[in-house]
Amino acid sequence: MTRRLMDAEPLTAQIPADVDQPDKIIYGLNARQVVILAATGLVTALGYSLLHALVPFPVTVAALFPMLVFGVVVTLARRDGMSLDRFALAALLHARAAKQLVRTEGPVSAPPAWCRMRGQLPAPLRLPVRAVRQDGVLEFTGGGVAAVVQAGTVSFGLRTTSEQAALVAAFGRWLNSLETPVQILLHTRPVDLSGLADHITRAAPALPDPALEQAATDHAAYLQQVNASVTLLARQVLIVIRDAPGTAPTGLGGAWGGRRRGLRRAGAAVVLRRAEEAVRALGVLGIGARVLDADACAQMLAEALSPGRPPLTGTAHPDEVITGLEESR
CATH class of the missing domain: 1.20.58 (Methane Monooxygenase Hydroxylase; Chain G, domain 1)
Structure with missing residues (x-):
């Protein structure tokens, strides 16, 4: 009887629907x-x-x-x-608003007088993220910072009713503990196995046994076959934890510039602490999560600018020198 009553618990949690709704x-x-x-x-x-x-x-x-x-x-x-x-x-x-945007630091220059242009000049593209810190915190153009947490999923349908009720209650407690805006983004993106297959093919000759080399080569061929025959998709769950933007004016330098940097540093420490708290709260639910570092955030932004396409591989870091030389083999 006790087990039946536990399984009959409702899967509900009291969460405000719109905390920003005006009074x-x-x-x-x-x-x-x-x-x-x-x-x-x-x-x-x-x-x-x-x-x-x-x-x-x-x-x-x-x-x-x-x-x-x-x-x-x-x-x-x-x-x-x-x-x-x-x-x-x-x-x-x-x-x-302008429908054509171009990436430029300053205003778009008008064409010369002898050049006839149809339509309007494109407007400068102002991306919302101005920089990615070494600790993975995103700095926004309009002020404020954010940290990104990548979370996994949990097999909710395979749990019993009481376990599902416990998961819902724990997730509701985490949502009710939030004090700042948090965005939960779920999307699917294509997966390209060609890079993994090429890496296995290149590393196969270095294996100590010919049987292992043959097995690695066969596995790489299988990955290439799967990659060419079906469209592979991966589901990604991102949690963006934001901090309130600073109150210092953005158009002034001098002392205000130092104050803005101090506000960003303080905001970065706050969002990183809240991101770690989110990782621990999701760990209670059995969900693996991690705070994205600078490289992972840069990769995430690159994928966001080209949705529906395979992720970029082998991209250079902002401080790396890009050359066209390759080592000879």
């Missing part, structure tokens, strides 16, 4: 919605006071009713999880 001040409306409704009502009342003495009442209602409905719809309706006013603002900013 409700009246009738379930937040301050922004109240301001929009008040402005709509004020404009409607002003229009009625101006029109009721000049035109018949049905004409006044026909002229003001669409304005009133528009204000109510903008206040209460939502699209893709956003209110219509914010959705319209995002659409306007997207329409006005």
Whole structure:
């Protein structure tokens, strides 16, 4: 009976759905919605006071009713999880933004007068990450830092009901302990086995036994066959732990520049500590996790800029000299 009651435990955990949701001040409306409704009502009342003495009442209602409905719809309706006013603002900013971006340190120079150009000049591409520290912490262009944790998965469906309830409760406790924004990213990426097969082929002649060399060669051929016959995919789980951006202005140098560096160093220490805490919390669930170092973060960013393509191999570090010379064999 005890075992049956344990298996009947519900798989639920109390987690706030939206911790950044604005506070409700009246009738379930937040301050922004109240301001929009008040402005709509004020404009409607002003229009009625101006029109009721000049035109018949049905004409006044026909002229003001669409304005009133528009204000109510903008206040209460939502699209893709956003209110219509914010959705319209995002659409306007997207329409006005440049569609072609180029990587440059300064502004894009205009073409000479004799060159006729169709369309608009491309805008500078401003990547959100300005640098990757040696400890693996990402520094953002707009301020703030972040650490990335790569996590594995757990066979949830193979556990009993009581074990599943324990996992859900432990995961809920970790989510409730978070104090800063955390993004959990799950995606699949293609896997290319050709590099591994080539490495095995090159290392096979150095094996001490001819049978081992033949086995390694056969295994490399099998990997090449699998890589050419099917599309291999790997699932990756990334947890991005951010820190609040610094309060120092970004356009000033001197003392403010030193203050920004101090804020980044302090923020890097904080996010690294929280990343280690996340690794320990996930270890309780039986999930293997690790904090990505600088090389792993650079590889992750390179893969993010070319989604759907095999990962880059043999890339040089930022401080390495790239040459075209190869050692002769």
